[in-house]
Amino acid sequence: MRWFLLLWLLYGSAALAARVDTKRKKTTIKTTTTTTTTPRPDRLSKVSGSTNKLPTPGGYKPDGDTVTREGCLPPEVVVNGTNVPGSGGEDFASVQEVQFLGVIGPLEQKRVCKIKCLNGVWVGPLCTIDQDSKKFQPMLRQCFLSPPAPDVVMSFEGKELNLENEVALPHGSVIELRCAEVGLFKFVGQPTIRCGNGQWNAPPPLCQPTSIQKNFSLDAAPTITYNVVSGDAGITSSGQVVILPNSIIHFDCLWQRQDGNPTWTWTATHRQYPSAWAISAEERGWKYRLSIYYAKDTDDGIFTCTTPKGHSNEVHVRVRNIQCPAIDSLDRNRVMAVEGNKMHSQARFACMEGFNLIGPEEITCTASGSWSETPPYCEVIQCPHLNTEDTHLRVESHNRSYGSRVMFSCPTGYRLVGSPVIICLKNQTWSDTPPYCEAIECEPPLAPNNGRVLDTGRYLTGDFLQFTCNAGFVLVGESITVCNDQGEWTFPPPIC
Numbered sequence: 001m002r003w004f005l006l007l008w009l010l011y012g013s014a015a016l017a018a019r020v021d022t023k024r025k026k027t028t029i030k031t032t033t034t035t036t037t038t039p040r041p042d043r044l045s046k047v048s049g050s051t052n053k054l055p056t057p058g059g060y061k062p063d064g065d066t067v068t069r070e071g072c073l074p075p076e077v078v079v080n081g082t083n084v085p086g087s088g089g090e091d092f093a094s095v096q097e098v099q100f101l102g103v104i105g106p107l108e109q110k111r112v113c114k115i116k117c118l119n120g121v122w123v124g125p126l127c128t129i130d131q132d133s134k135k136f137q138p139m140l141r142q143c144f145l146s147p148p149a150p151d152v153v154m155s156f157e158g159k160e161l162n163l164e165n166e167v168a169l170p171h172g173s174v175i176e177l178r179c180a181e182v183g184l185f186k187f188v189g190q191p192t193i194r195c196g197n198g199q200w201n202a203p204p205p206l207c208q209p210t211s212i213q214k215n216f217s218l219d220a221a222p223t224i225t226y227n228v229v230s231g232d233a234g235i236t237s238s239g240q241v242v243i244l245p246n247s248i249i250h251f252d253c254l255w256q257r258q259d260g261n262p263t264w265t266w267t268a269t270h271r272q273y274p275s276a277w278a279i280s281a282e283e284r285g286w287k288y289r290l291s292i293y294y295a296k297d298t299d300d301g302i303f304t305c306t307t308p309k310g311h312s313n314e315v316h317v318r319v320r321n322i323q324c325p326a327i328d329s330l331d332r333n334r335v336m337a338v339e340g341n342k343m344h345s346q347a348r349f350a351c352m353e354g355f356n357l358i359g360p361e362e363i364t365c366t367a368s369g370s371w372s373e374t375p376p377y378c379e380v381i382q383c384p385h386l387n388t389e390d391t392h393l394r395v396e397s398h399n400r401s402y403g404s405r406v407m408f409s410c411p412t413g414y415r416l417v418g419s420p421v422i423i424c425l426k427n428q429t430w431s432d433t434p435p436y437c438e439a440i441e442c443e444p445p446l447a448p449n450n451g452r453v454l455d456t457g458r459y460l461t462g463d464f465l466q467f468t469c470n471a472g473f474v475l476v477g478e479s480i481t482v483c484n485d486q487g488e489w490t491f492p493p494p495i496c
Contacts, residue, residue: 071094071095071117071120072095072117072120072121072122073120095117096116096117097114097115097116097117098114098115098116098122099112099113099114100112100113100114101113102125102127109157111127111128112127112128113125113126113127113128113136114126114127114136124138125138126138127170140171140172140196140197140198141171141197141198142168142169142170142171142195142198143168143169143171143173143195143196143198143199143200144166144167144168144169145161145163145166145167145168145169145175146163146166147163147164147165147166148163148177148204149204149206149207150180151179151180151181151185151207152177152178152179152180152204152205152206152207153177153178153179153180153237154175154176154177155175155176155177155178155237155238155368156169156173156174156175156176158237158366158368158369158370158371159370159372159373159374160237160372161175169195170195171195171196171197171198172194172195172196173194173195174192174193174194174195175192175193175194175195175200176191176192176236176237176238176368177189177190177191177192177193177204177205177238177239178191178235178236178237178238178239179207179239180207182224182235182239182241182315183210183223183224183225183226183313183315184210184212184213184223184225185207185208185209185210186207186208186209186210186221186313187205187206187207187239188205188206188207188208189202189203189204189205189206190202190205191205191238191239191240192238208221210222210223210224210254210313211223211254211255211307212254216254216255216256216259216286218259218307218309219309219311220311221307221311221312221313222253222254222255222262222305222306222307222311222312222313223253223254223313224251224252224253224254224305224313224314224315225251225252225254226241226249226250226251226252226315227249227250227252228247228248228249229247229248229249229250230247230248231243231244231245231246231247231248231249231295232244232247232343232344233247233249233367234322234343234344234366234367235367236318236366236367236368237366237368238368239316240316240317240318240367241315241316241317241318242318242319242320242322242343242367243292243295243299243317243318243319243320244295244319244320244321244322244343245295245296245297245319245320245321246294246295246296247292247294247295248291248292248293248294248295249291249292249295250289250290250291251264251289251290251291251292251303251305251315252278252283252287252288252289253287253288253289253290253305253313254286254287254288255286255288255305255307256285256286257277257284257285257286257288258285259307259308260307260308261277261288261308262288262305262306262307262308263305263306264288264290264303264304264305265303265304265306266290266301266302266303266304267301267302267303268298268299268300268301268317270296270298270299271298271299273290273291273292273303274290274291275288275289275290275291276288276289277289288305290303290305292317295319296319297319297320298319299317299319300317300318300319301316301317302314302315302316302317303315303317321342322342322343322365322367322368322369323341323342323343323365323369324341324342324343324345324365324366324369324370324371325341325370325371326341327341327347327371327375328375331377331378333351333352333354333355333378333380334349334350334351334352334355334357334376334377334378335349335350335351335352336348336349336350336375340365341365342365343365343366343367344364344365345364345365346362346363346364346365347362347363347364347365347371347375348361348362349361349362349363349375349376351378352378353402354380354381354401354402354403354426355378355379355380355381355402356378356379356380356381356428357376357377357378358376358377358378358379359373359374359375359376359377360372360373360376361376363375380401380402381401381402381424381426381428382400382401382402382424382428383400383401383402383424383425383428383429383430384400384428384429384430385400386398386400386406386430386434387434388434390436390437392410392411392414392437393408393410393434393435393436393437394408394409394410394411395407395408396408396409399424400424401424402424402425402426402428403423403424404423404424405421405422405423406421406422406423406424406430407420407421408420408421408422408434408435410437411437412461412485413439413440413460413461413462413485414437414438414439414440415437415438415440415487416435416436416437416438417435417436417437417438418432418433418434418435418436419431419432419435420435422434439460439461440460440461440483440485440486440487441459441460441461441483441487442459442460442463442483442484442487442488442489443459443489444459445459445465445481445489445493446493447467447493448467448469448493448494448495448496449495449496450469450470450473450496451467451468451469451470451473451475451494451496452467452468452470453465453466453467454466454467454468459483460483461483461484461485461487462482462483463482463483464480464481464482464483465480465481466479466480467479467480467481467493467494469496470496473496474496475494475495475496476494476495476496477491477492477493477494477495478491478494479494481493
């Protein structure tokens with residue numbers, strides 16, 4: 001379980017970018033930025049007691065009245081993976097509660113969480129039940145989920161999980177499981193498993209190969225396929241076949257006719273279902289078919305095909321008019337084309353000029369009644385910050401959004417080297433590198449014949465020099481000349 005982002009201390013006026021690790025028996029706050037607190041936790045050490053120590057009935061209530069508490073030691077702080085050493089004896093005596101934004105599970109769901117100081121021990125974490133809730137509940141021990149077998153598909157909160165490594169899920173998480181191809185495998189196990197205080201309530205299921213994968217072995221369970229003649233059907237996250245009302249669908253039990261007739265049975269009691277070998281010449285030798293005509297909700301149930309050897313496979317049928325929730329249109333910079341919100345309807349997204357699409361370009365309404373992915377959002381295109389280390393360079397705008405123009409200039413005595421204007425492009429890069437300011441300098445003067453130059457050796461804008469003649473010679477022209485902002489002397493050298 002991961003906890004991080006903004007953390008603030010009530011009664012302590014503090015802020016940390018934080019993560020609280022509830023696996024350990026000490027309260028640890030991990031940060032990815034430099035932390036500052038008021039009062040500053042000078043001594044960062046292991047908190048006495050366990051973070052798994054939760055309130056009991058009749059005792060502390062998360063949203064109840066204030067309870068007299070002893071001061072708690074500061075939670076251990078880890079910045080970018082490194083422990084921050086303590087340097088003093090100050091504790092959190094005045095801090096009663098620490099709130100932070102928790103990011104939970106593989107979908108990184110954001111929840112407001114908190115720990116409370118109770119008689120010198122940090123208690124928690126307690127987190128809101130859902131994103132908009134104000135009610136807190138204890139976070140019991142998390143469960144660990146390993147990548148599934150190749151033929152098993154896992155889903156969480158309606159989203160398919162593609163795991164490469166073990167992940168942690170919070171207490172109460174429900175995982176839905178099915179075979180990669182429903183009917184092509186025999187599903188053995190529970191279609192849903194729940195995390196309860198560190199343990200899953202059931203082992204992971206198995207997907208066993210069936211007859212078509214076993215070369216029609218007599219010892220294999222039969223393969224079941226389905227064909228939608230009219231209407232629509234889809235597969236839920238837990239492996240159910242959802243059929244649109246009034247659809248016509250054929251379920252085929254794949255078995256060699258020469259090995260005997262399989263048997264179809266069902267749990268629905270509303271009516272009988274015709275079953276026989278398929279009629280077409282290319283199918284009648286290996287497809288034993290059951291048909292559902294003009295499906296109704298009373299056709300819900302389990303349909304099982306059993307071979308003469310007693311091996312069976314089954315499909316779970318639900319007849320529903322599946323609809324996904326409407327997609328909000330609050331993002332004014334997002335353009336979407338939605339076919340509808342029925343099963344298999346698609347929604348496509350794009351952004352207005354100057355914005356990037358963050359998320360999928362297309363999502364589909366699944367048979368589970370949820371969209372295949374979270375709808376995307378549009379983020380303004382921004383170019384990186386300009387590195388203008390030149391102290392003389394003047395920047396007239398600091399806007400980094402797409403299409404913005406940044407103009408540069410230099411103070412008197414300096415010339416601009418490079419482009420005076422650069423533009424933020426659509427690919428999030430600037431049209432040119434920033435210019436720089438170069439000091440304007442005049443050419444070193446030549447002393448007149450029979451004369452000399454009195455100067456300081458500097459020839460920048462505003463610097464001046466003086467000419468004089470040797471004894472016996474008269475100066476004809478200007479005796480003083482100044483370097484102007486064009487890099488030129490105001491007067492030519494005089495004659496002696």
